[in-house]
Structure formats: structure tokens, C-alpha cells
Amino acid sequence: MKKPSKRLTFLPALLVLLFFFLPAFGLLMRTPWREFFQILGRYGAFEAMGVSALVGTIVLLLCCLFGIPAAYHLAEANGSGTRVLRAAVLLPLVMPPVVGGIGLLSVFGRRGFLGRYLADWFGVSLPFTLAGAVLAAFFVSAPLFILAMEAGFRARNRRLEKIAAVCGASPMRVFVSVTFPMVRPAFLSGAALALGRALGEFGATITFAGNLPGRTRTLPLAAYQALQTSPEAAFAISAVLILAGLALLPVAIRGRRRVLH
């Protein structure tokens, strides 16, 4: 009785995997490889690559700075309020990015309830700046990092930490040489997923950070803009993003396998 049911479920499984794979395949098929670099140059893709790389790097740094502590405490917490905290992490994932961007405007915009004071007191304005693009990308991608890290922290062997502590290691030392090596696969997988998502951020970015070449025009924005005049250029820019994604995949997969085992 086991085999037929396996066969039945094989079709939807195959279909959905094919469905995930096809857009990347179709895109690489239609990419104008011959004039690839000329086209990228003509449509400002290198500039956008610079912005995207910068945004991605800063997002990763912020993930380490804020995401690791958040994931650690989520993994440790088991009080009644934990559910609310966990829901907060999931919120950006269930929120459409455009809505996230509008929400960020309502908070950090010139008339936003925090942005007003940022502008008045410190002269800081986040919308339409690189910092805004980073904030938008961090908003949508940090949850992926935190979720992966939380799972890693949960699955770790706490006894090793205790042993290290008993042997006289400082809490910092315990974290660096015992805890972190244990969650390293989760860290890599989370970082790869978050970076991929950050590089792909579109909706929140165009809403909150706008579209200015060299400052907030990231690769997805450049691809969208190119699509309006030259589909070829859009294919070329998209190919860059696909290749970046494919490069991140092995890291994400390796980390995930180690977390599961």
C-alpha cells in the first residue's frame, strides 16, 4: 500500500519543484550573454551592483549586531510573552514589502512619528537615502536570519557550555569558542537566506528609499526600470541577481542540512 501513495504524491512534488526552477531557467535562456557586460554598463547595472553590495553588507552586519542577540534570547525564553515576541519576528514575513515600506514611511518619514523628531533634533532624514534602503532591506530580511539562528541556538548542546564555564571560561569566551561553533551552520544558512532576500528587496525599497542611481537604486530596482524600456537589459540584470542567488544556495543548503542533522 505504501508504494502507490508515494507515486501519487510524486507528481505534485515534481510539479512544484519544476515551478520553482523554471523562472531561473527561462531567464538564463533569454539573457543576452553576447553583449552581457555592454548592456549592464549601458543601463547602470554596475552602479546598482555597488549599491546592492553595500546594502547587503550592512544588512549582514546589522543582522550580527542585532539578530544574534535577538535569536539567542528567543531561543532561551520560555515565558508566556515569548509567543508575542516570536510573532513580532514573523510580522515582516507576512507583511507585503510595499506595506512594510509605507509603514516605514509612517514611522521614519519626515512626518512620521519618529522621523519628525529625527529631523528636528538631529537633522537626520532616512527616506530616500542609502540608510533608508538598508533599513528597508533589513526589515524584510532579518527575520529569516533570526529564525534560522533561533533554531540553531535551540538545537545546541548546552552541556558543553556548562563544562566550559565550570572550567573557568568567561561568558564571552564560552560564546566565542563553544556556543558559536555549534550554531555556525545555522548562522551561515541564516546569513545566506537573509542576504539573498536583502539583495532582492524591491517593494519596501522603492516605497521608502525611492529610486536614485548610485544611492538607492539597487539591482532589482534597476531590473524593474530596465524592463520598462529594454527587456533585454532587464534579463541581463536579472541574470546577475539569479547568479548571486545560485552562489548563495550552497551555503544556505549546507547550513540547513547540518541544522537538521
Add this chain to the structure above:
Amino acid sequence: MGNRFRARITLFSLLCLFASVGCGMGDRPRAKAERPLSEPLVVFAAASLSDVLREYAALPSTPPFKVNAAGSQTLASQILSGANADIFVSANRLQAERVLRERKGPMKPLFTTKMVVAVARGRAGEFHFGDLGGSSCKVVLAAPEVPAGAYARVVLERAGIFEKVRKNVVSWEPDVRAALAKVEFGEVDAGIVYRSDLRGRKVRGVSIPDSFNVTATYYAVVLPGSAGKHDTVRRFLEGWRSPGGRALLERYGFEPVGGGGRADSHRSSDSEAFLLRPRGALFSRERNVV
């Protein structure tokens, strides 16, 4: 192992079969001929027409239609990559002709409007057209390939302040309404939009001197897909000349084509010539913005 592999092959070929059957069905011409007459027209319309079209649909003489609104350059790309539209209303000639290079169909000017500076309401003090280039003025414009962005550039170049204003631009938006929204949010100080965009919006309009302003003409392209809907297409296009249609246009600040705009014809052809420049030129200039 071999058994499982064979099963996979079978399923895969089944899948291919399904896929090919699916494709075949969509292409049958039979489906087109049997379309009922009452089916609404599909109108791909420039983003700046969203509101006026909503009111136009409510006029008793207007045939039923559905609107897909976006920047004209986006709509043109959608049509060229196979989107089914009956009518394309473009905010400039360039995008209408871009579609016509690959699709046959009549093109017809529908109505015109002018450009205006939209200023955020909360902004204190007076605002003049020249202030767009002033220091610490945040400006948002439609991107250069968007009709409104191209018109704005003509206006600013005529006034000789394009380079200054370009330094003030904080975002190049994908359509004119996105630019307008950012002004309305109060996130930027000003933007250049169509006069007809201001109706019902919480922004201040600051007029552009006549000697710099341009006439923006909306063109309707009747697409081949509308074959068999001649009557409804005609009613949609002629309705703008009906008393109700004219009143509607006037309320929004559009002008019917051919009515009194003689003095502008020289200038408007001037701006068209600019818009018809190869788009590489638009891009290379715009990329220098940092």
C-alpha cells in the same frame, strides 16, 4: 531503482502532455470569435488617467471597460510582451509609437494637459517654480522614460534649471502618480506632475510659466486584439467629445484635442522631437546622477 526511474519518466511525459494540451487550447482562434459583445473593454491607461477614467466609466454613454493603470512605458512593455489589451492610452506619442512599431492599429490623440509643480501642503512659505533648483529643496520626478518625467525634463531644460534640479532629485519614480504620492505624503518638497493630477489631492499646485510649459498629449492606440469590438471601442473613443465627456475633462483640467490649442502647436512639436530622441541618450545622461 529502475522501477522508480521508469515511474519518473512516465510522470514527466504525462506532465509534458498536460502542458502541451494546455498551450494548444489557449491558441485556438475559436475562443476569440465566440466572445460575447457585452464583455468589457480592456483599457491600458497611463497612471495619470486613473481618476478621470473612474468618472468616465460612470457616464451613461460609456461602454463597460476595465482599466490597467501604470506608467505608459510599463504598459507599452506589457503589451509588447503579449498582454491582452483592447485600447492603450499613452501619455505621450513615444510610447504609443513604440507599441505601433510591432502592433498594427489606428492611433488617435484624445486630449491634452499641461505640467504643474505639486508642492507639499505642510511646507511653509511661498514656493515658486524657480525654487525647484534651490538649495535644500527635495524634489521627486518621474523617471526619464516615463512620459511625465520626459515632459518635466523639457520644462526644466527650457527654464535652464535642469542641472540644478537634477541635483535636488531624491527619487526617480516609475510613474507620475508615485511621484505625486511622495509629495502628498510630505516626504519631499515638490515634484512636477500633470495639472490634471492635482484634482482631489492634498497638494498645492504652483504653475509653471507659459514660456517653459509643455502640452502633454494623450494618444489612444486601438490594438488588434479588439477586433470584433469595433462598436464599443468607437463609443469609448468618441465619448470624450460628448457633453458629459467634455465637462469631465474640463473639471480635471484636460483639454480636448483640436480646440484652441493652436498657439501651442509649435512648442508641443518641439517637445515631441525631444521625446523621440533615442532613449540611449536619456539613459546615459540620467546615469550620471549621483
